[in-house]
Amino acid sequence: MKKIILYFIINSVCTTLTIGQVSFEDFSNRNIYAILDELANEKIISLNSSNKPYTRDKIYKLLKKAKKNKNLKNQLLRKEINIYLKNYEFFFNKDVDKNIKLNRKKFEFSYKKKNSFFILKPIWGINYKTKKNETFEHYYGGLSSEAQVNKNWFFYANLRDNTLSEPIAMPSYYRQEIGGNYKLWRENDFSEMQGGVIHSFKSGHIALIKEHIQWGDNYFGSNIFSGRTPSFPMIKLYVKITDRVELNYLHAWLISEVVDSSRSYISSAGYLRGIYRQKNLAANLISVKFYNNTYFSFGNSIIYSDLGGIHPAYLIPFLFYKSVDHTLNHNIENQNSQIFLNFSCREIKHCHIYSSLFIDEFKKSRVFTDSLNNFLSLKIGTKVSNWPIPNISNILEINYSSPMTYQHYVEGTTFESNQYNLGHYMRDNSKTINYQLSYKLPKRINLIFDYLYAMHGDDIEYSFLNEFDPTSIPIRQNKTWDFESYQFSITKEFKDNIYLSLIYEITNSKGYDTENYSAEYYLNKFTPEFYRGKNKILSMNLNIGF
Numbered sequence: 001m002k003k004i005i006l007y008f009i010i011n012s013v014c015t016t017l018t019i020g021q022v023s024f025e026d027f028s029n030r031n032i033y034a035i036l037d038e039l040a041n042e043k044i045i046s047l048n049s050s051n052k053p054y055t056r057d058k059i060y061k062l063l064k065k066a067k068k069n070k071n072l073k074n075q076l077l078r079k080e081i082n083i084y085l086k087n088y089e090f091f092f093n094k095d096v097d098k099n100i101k102l103n104r105k106k107f108e109f110s111y112k113k114k115n116s117f118f119i120l121k122p123i124w125g126i127n128y129k130t131k132k133n134e135t136f137e138h139y140y141g142g143l144s145s146e147a148q149v150n151k152n153w154f155f156y157a158n159l160r161d162n163t164l165s166e167p168i169a170m171p172s173y174y175r176q177e178i179g180g181n182y183k184l185w186r187e188n189d190f191s192e193m194q195g196g197v198i199h200s201f202k203s204g205h206i207a208l209i210k211e212h213i214q215w216g217d218n219y220f221g222s223n224i225f226s227g228r229t230p231s232f233p234m235i236k237l238y239v240k241i242t243d244r245v246e247l248n249y250l251h252a253w254l255i256s257e258v259v260d261s262s263r264s265y266i267s268s269a270g271y272l273r274g275i276y277r278q279k280n281l282a283a284n285l286i287s288v289k290f291y292n293n294t295y296f297s298f299g300n301s302i303i304y305s306d307l308g309g310i311h312p313a314y315l316i317p318f319l320f321y322k323s324v325d326h327t328l329n330h331n332i333e334n335q336n337s338q339i340f341l342n343f344s345c346r347e348i349k350h351c352h353i354y355s356s357l358f359i360d361e362f363k364k365s366r367v368f369t370d371s372l373n374n375f376l377s378l379k380i381g382t383k384v385s386n387w388p389i390p391n392i393s394n395i396l397e398i399n400y401s402s403p404m405t406y407q408h409y410v411e412g413t414t415f416e417s418n419q420y421n422l423g424h425y426m427r428d429n430s431k432t433i434n435y436q437l438s439y440k441l442p443k444r445i446n447l448i449f450d451y452l453y454a455m456h457g458d459d460i461e462y463s464f465l466n467e468f469d470p471t472s473i474p475i476r477q478n479k480t481w482d483f484e485s486y487q488f489s490i491t492k493e494f495k496d497n498i499y500l501s502l503i504y505e506i507t508n509s510k511g512y513d514t515e516n517y518s519a520e521y522y523l524n525k526f527t528p529e530f531y532r533g534k535n536k537i538l539s540m541n542l543n544i545g546f
Contacts, residue, residue: 022200022207023091023146023154024053026546027214027227031444031493035080036062038393040293041352041385042077044069048287049354050297050342051248052214052227055205055238060088076391076440083444087496090117091148107544118147123160125543129530136530137165144545157195164188168528169228171419174427174454174483175528176221178212178228179420194231204239211236213250215285215299216379217344217354220397220434220452221425223377224340224358225283229420230255234281237317244289248299249317252281254417256305277412279305281422282314282321285340293346304335305412336413350387355380358423360405360415372471377401377424391440403429403473407462429457429476444493455482456526458514480522483509483531497546503539507531 027033033052036059040047045062063085066072090112109120120143127138142160149155162180167188169177180190196209210233216224234252241247256279263275283301290296302321304314313324322337329335339359346352360375367374381397405428406421408414415422426432435451457476464470489503509531511523523532 022055022057022198022205023148023156024198024209024211025056025059026158027052027054027212028546029497031080031499032059032084035077035084037352037383038077038385039066039072039081040346041350041383042072042074043293043346043349044072046289046293047346048246048289048295048297049217049344050215050287050295050356051285053211056088056091057200060085060092063088074386074390076442080444083496090119115151116147116149118145120145121545123158123545125541127539127541129537129539131530131535131537134530135165136168138168139163152200154198154200155196156198157193159191159193161191162189166529168530170528171416171421172525173528174425174430174456174481174526176228176425179230179418181230181418192231203241204237206238207236209234209236215248215283216340216342216356216358217381218356218379218397219381219383219395219436220432221399223356223379223399223401223424224342225422226425228425229417229422232417246287247317248285248287250281250283251310251315252283252417254279254281254303256412257419258411277305278307278309279303279412279417280310280314281417284317284319285342286318287342291347295342295344297342297344298340300337300339302335302337303408303413303415305410333410336408336410336415338415350384352383352385354382358405360407366471372469373402373404373473373475375402375405375407375428377405377428379424393436393438395434395436395438397432397434399424399426399430399432401426401428401430402475403458403460404462404470405429409462409464426454426456429459429473431455431476446489446491448487448489448491450485450487450489452483452485452487454484456480456522459522459525478514479512480514480517481509481511481526483507483527498544499542501539501541503537503541505535505537505539507535507537509533 025032036047037049039045044066063081067081067085072078107122111118123142123144125140129136140160140162144158146156167182169175169179171179180192183189194211196207196211198205198207210231212227212231213225214222214227216222232252232254234250237249239247256277258277259274260277265273267273281301281303283299285297285299287295287297300321302314302325314321325335325337340357342356344354356379358377362374366372379399383393383395385393401424406415406423407428421427432454436448438446438448440446457480458473458478459480460473462470486506487503489501491499491501493499509523509527511519513519
């Protein structure tokens, strides 16, 4: 027994001495993610893009590999690689030591000594939109701090406070923006706090974080975990099992916003102290690499409640949780489980073909019955970059969701946190078509044209108490809402993480009358006030940091 204990102690020490630091690069920093994606399309690197955010360690290694590749002929791409590698030197170059100093060019305080460092950065931004006789304003500001102790412990915190002229990403709105817990009694303010502690080891890392996550290949919103909800706390585990197999796992504490009347009470001052019901999420995603540039990922998740807290069975990272649920809740109402698949192929140079499938509820008997539906969301897409013209990219992405997908009839186990859907922002019974044409110019300038068409069919509650069977709702038969947008933008990155964008949008959102509700009802329910009807909108976005 003593030998076994000694072995694990020695192994832990050796692991600590051979690993590098792990931290996450916010996927709001779209430029670095776009560069990696472009390198993968050129077959310069092999990239598993099924789950985000990426770690900086992963990004740094991929950029170094790309820089050494002599087959990379695109000089504009090479310049971008050099810029980002220089930025990452602070974190990874052992020879870079710095005393405490203020870097005015990067707007940051920083300190580095061997394998330890500390960095403090400001976050500030403005999003200003104007159309005929109306404006929209969104201001945010805060601080971002990071610290590393030795090689295997990393700490970070990111706080930003937001003020908006009107809420634009409420839970019911069909908008891709990340949602917020608006203080509607205080001029639409909301704050967002992210951060955590990460411990890295030789083949992966484990983290206790409050963060956004995104699972499923996409360019215009994932249909598995979209990352659109306000951030929530989680334990996150990543293990590289072999060179071709990776495991991602998380156990999260979601915010149910369902009041538990048995635990709520009246305070001595006479106020009701409401307490939410416990709500947890366990999920895993296993990625297998086929050939050099093809990945197939599969996984499952479960949202569970009313088990008296965290259940140990859901802390096992590689289980099929629906089967576990059948044991734990035998002869009573089950929890809410899901299955998902993701496919990504870059075997053809310049081309990325991808697809993801979210399975909410599936029965074989429904496949062969025309009047019944399984609850699914399917995304298919392709991106062609640097062909036929260098630095030009085309993306086409389509998402279909059947009725009742992402819904659940038990309030405490819905696929939501803070009432925001964890999956695709259009939720159930919907369709989206996205097209993007982009062209990169020297001096870190991007020209982009975007087209979006989105529509939603019958908007019906998932309940067996109604007069209809929820599995028999016609797929997108009766349109209740649609949105069409043409967008032209130019983006300039002045310095590291300092962006200015100018955007011109032509939009049209409409509601449609049904037997139960008016067109105005659906328009108001699904659309922010600023975007209702026909609009021509000019926008300016400026941000410092992420």
